[in-house]
Amino acid sequence: MNILPQQIKQLVNYGPNDYRLVSSPLPVPKANELLIKISACGVCASDVHCFGGAQMFWGSDSAPSWVKPPVVPGHEFYGEVAGFGEGALEHFGVALGDRVIAEQIVPCDKCRFCKSGDYWMCEKHDIYGFQSKDADGGMSEYMLLKATSRVHKIPTTLTMNECAVIEPFACSVHAVNRADIQFEDVVVLAGAGTLGLGMVQAIRLKTPKKLIVLDTIPERLALARKFGADLVMNPLEEDVVAKVKALTGGYGCDVYIEATGNPRSVPQGLNMIRKMGRFVEFSVFSEEATVDWSIIGDRKELDIRGAHLGPNCYQTVIDFFERKLFSAEGVVTDTYSLDDWQAAFHKAHGAESVKVLLIP
Missing domain, CATH: 3.90.180.10 (Medium-chain alcohol dehydrogenases, catalytic domain)
Known part of the structure; x- marks a missing residue:
């Protein structure tokens, strides 16, 4: 004893x-x-x-x-x-x-x-x-x-x-569930920290048409690629809004998940997402994010969804680890x-x- x-x-x-x-x-x-x-x-x-x-x-x-x-x-x-x-x-x-x-x-x-x-x-x-x-x-x-x-x-x-x-990945799964990802969707995930890397793996299990991951740290982008991202981009090195629009016939991505903690990622996503797209906000910011709210309503009629904690997702993450679906x-x-x-x-x-x- x-x-x-x-x-x-x-x-x-x-x-x-x-x-x-x-x-x-x-x-x-x-x-x-x-x-x-x-x-x-x-x-x-x-x-x-x-x-x-x-x-x-x-x-x-x-x-x-x-x-x-x-x-x-x-x-x-x-x-x-x-x-x-x-x-x-x-x-x-x-x-x-x-x-x-x-x-x-x-x-x-x-x-x-x-x-x-x-x-x-x-x-x-x-x-x-x-x-x-x-x-x-x-x-x-x-x-x-x-x-x-x-x-x-x-x-x-x-x-x-x-x-x-398990805890951060449960939050990741909940955020991805909130995105309601469909097979034909082009998904952009902003942020490849711990939570973002969990989201990459969860998004791959939803099998969207394309998964694009944004981050400013090359090592994290490499991990995102390893975990299943189709394309990775560094916003400090290229115009990611223009590139995503070019990849989608000028429309923009169907889903944008914000997980950077950087307020600048919010207007980036609003400009990148297509009309009637789904924007999932997960980040905890240390300062306020300021945006043009007319983009959400008058211009694009977006669905804005929050994601908080990891409810009903802990057993899912444990199961995914046991089945080697998560790493x-x-x-x-x-x-x-x-x-x-x-x-x-x-x-x-x-x-x-x-x-x-x-x-x-």
């Missing part, structure tokens, strides 16, 4: 640019809560933006802060069941030692969205790693999975890198210990990495 420590290491967010590695008491699970030993936790772009003080996380004069410090960051985690509160093993259908992952959101299970089954749009909207004590995240040696969590078992056949990208090869580029979290955040902010992991 494993003996659990009394004190654990945790990275704690006390405010913008004020994250500290501290020693904390081991969390004690309540009824229907699981204690998991973290195996790995990814550093998301949103973690980097939050650390840097982005307004969408910390609010402004007209909006309150969404983040509630002090809180342990990290929503791209997985681990092993190490302890449990009363009824938790039965509640989640797991056993001690099982590898598990919880979805990012901790639904309230009381609001209109949770009651209608749209739990990922929960009105309270606690996300692991952002709300103090209600949802401490995975940049820690151990963490609690709350009673309302959506928990999924991970088969032992998956590698560490595959497990570590994590080349996606996880760097691993750091929890002690080296500053170097990990710096690396994740740079262009030379894709997915950076913290290993407690």
Whole structure:
């Protein structure tokens, strides 16, 4: 029987640019809560933006802060069941030692969205790693999975890198599902980071007529090509709007999925997409994106669709990994210990990495 420590290491967010590695008491699970030993936790772009003080996380004069410090960051985690509160093993259908992952959101299970089954749009909207004590995240040696969590078992056949990208790839699958891709569609995906590379693989399974991927980093474009893109382009090196229109008889692409995090990608997509096309917005921006909204209505009558989190897609991603329909090869580029979290955040902010992991 494993003996659990009394004190654990945790990275704690006390405010913008004020994250500290501290020693904390081991969390004690309540009824229907699981204690998991973290195996790995990814550093998301949103973690980097939050650390840097982005307004969408910390609010402004007209909006309150969404983040509630002090809180342990990290929503791209997985681990092993190490302890449990009363009824938790039965509640989640797991056993001690099982590898598990919880979805990012901790639904309230009381609001209109949770009651209608749209739990990922929960009105309270606690996300692991952002709300103090209600949802401490995975940049820690151990963490609690709350009673309302959506928990999924991970088969032992998956590698560490595959497990570590289940969360972002679930978001990728949801975004691709929102695009409603048809066989005859020309699809343009802007952004070939971790999420974009998951989207490339999901889009290929939808078998569109053509998949074009845009990014400014050659190494990421090479990975996109490897995962199934028909054509890759660098917007810094060529007029991608003109080229896509030339490839489509002047009409433009049928579907544009925005996953860059760069506000300039939004007007690029609006100019590139055909009339009555489908525009899927996934990115988390650190600043506002300004566009001519008359393009959406008066000029093109576009369908604009948002994509948030990865609802009902975790089991799909796990299944795709088991069937070798998805690959994590080349996606996880760097691993750091929890002690080296500053170097990990710096690396994740740079262009030379894709997915950076913290290993407690």
